[in-house]
Amino acid sequence: MTVITCIEDFKPIYKRRVPRMFYDYAESGSWTEQTFRENSSDFDQLYLRQRVAVDMSGRSTASKMIGQDVAMPVALAPVGMTGMQSADGEIKAARAAEKFNVPFTLTTMSVNSIEEVAAATTKPFWFQLYTMRDEDFLFRLIQRAKDANCSALVITLDLQIVGQRHKDLKNGLSAPPKLTPSTVANLMTKWRWGIEMLGAKRRNLGNIVGHIDGDPSEMMTWIGDQFDPTLDWDKVARIKQIWGGKVILKGILDVEDAKRALEVGADAIVVSNHGGRQLDGCLSSIRMLPSILEAVGDQIEVHLDSGIRSGQDVLKALAMGATGVFIGRAYIYGLGAMGEKGVTRALEIIHKELDVSMALCGRKNVNDLDRDILMIPKDFEGSWQ
Numbered sequence: 001m002t003v004i005t006c007i008e009d010f011k012p013i014y015k016r017r018v019p020r021m022f023y024d025y026a027e028s029g030s031w032t033e034q035t036f037r038e039n040s041s042d043f044d045q046l047y048l049r050q051r052v053a054v055d056m057s058g059r060s061t062a063s064k065m066i067g068q069d070v071a072m073p074v075a076l077a078p079v080g081m082t083g084m085q086s087a088d089g090e091i092k093a094a095r096a097a098e099k100f101n102v103p104f105t106l107t108t109m110s111v112n113s114i115e116e117v118a119a120a121t122t123k124p125f126w127f128q129l130y131t132m133r134d135e136d137f138l139f140r141l142i143q144r145a146k147d148a149n150c151s152a153l154v155i156t157l158d159l160q161i162v163g164q165r166h167k168d169l170k171n172g173l174s175a176p177p178k179l180t181p182s183t184v185a186n187l188m189t190k191w192r193w194g195i196e197m198l199g200a201k202r203r204n205l206g207n208i209v210g211h212i213d214g215d216p217s218e219m220m221t222w223i224g225d226q227f228d229p230t231l232d233w234d235k236v237a238r239i240k241q242i243w244g245g246k247v248i249l250k251g252i253l254d255v256e257d258a259k260r261a262l263e264v265g266a267d268a269i270v271v272s273n274h275g276g277r278q279l280d281g282c283l284s285s286i287r288m289l290p291s292i293l294e295a296v297g298d299q300i301e302v303h304l305d306s307g308i309r310s311g312q313d314v315l316k317a318l319a320m321g322a323t324g325v326f327i328g329r330a331y332i333y334g335l336g337a338m339g340e341k342g343v344t345r346a347l348e349i350i351h352k353e354l355d356v357s358m359a360l361c362g363r364k365n366v367n368d369l370d371r372d373i374l375m376i377p378k379d380f381e382g383s384w385q
Helices: 007-017 020-026 034-045 089-100 114-120 135-147 166-171 181-187 191-198 216-226 233-243 255-263 285-296 311-320 329-338 340-360
Strands: 063-065 068-070 074-076 126-130 152-156 247-252 268-271 301-305 324-327
Touching (some): 020 166, 020 181, 020 329, 034 285, 034 311, 135 233
16 A cells, blocks of 8 residues: 555545546646646745754644634645545545644535534534525525534635636536546546445535536536625625625635635635636735735735645645645545545644654744744745835
């Protein structure tokens, strides 16, 4: 068996076990994929300061995210169609997050429904909301999240229209897969995945089915047409009022948008470019973090998403000033490779890398991290006209 010591170790197993369209869905960006690549590679430009002869005993990674106690300031990000990466994938990921004591975020576009995940877990999870043209569906979805006792609403702001995702278009992405000659040929090589899927609770989009039915391509077409291009800050404020609880706004990549998020009373923002799957050519999340923190950081929790692949990435984001981070692909690789055990192993790896690297930088508590442990290139934060 392969010894899994880092997140990258999952990828060969993941690629071997999961159908191509779902592997490509996770491991790709929009257009040229420049932003997808730089989300990760820009972390490499931040160097750590090694410190010695410092008492490293009694370390702690425990923290809080929007007032919730967490084992480390890392949340599982919302990832569409997680249940196609592994049978009942949302349930597996939610259980792993619950046992590890980090937040799990269920997406609107999940395979397992809100109710199914709630029935399979014992602690509240977060629910991610896409704003839709169909307001009746939108508001019923919010009520379902309330009824399931979700503890935060994560409103995604950067998907009013879908980015140009070449691999998804070429693969005919759908849940379940539409059976074409090419798809069938690929599925025949993924027999273990297929056997597990036969026993899954669900193989379509659980939060959507019943409101709209049809074959997979019809459902995906409906979804693509439903993203609301008219979304504005007034509607964000209205949704926040209807929800009535903790609200996190995801997809902030500009100082002015961060200020508007503050004005509507969000509890936290997520500096994110949707993992490089929306506007290709925009700056990485970690490059945009400093200017956003300078504008609003003391008045609102600022989380970071996109590009996190290791505990050192988490450390660097926290040292730059983020309150917490979201991981998506890092846990999806583990889920696709090894199911729930893979998600747990991914969290263990990130936690250990965070803990050990923090210690070698001479720090004992994750809440005491600051820029003093980093060496930052002069042009990293940049000045673009």
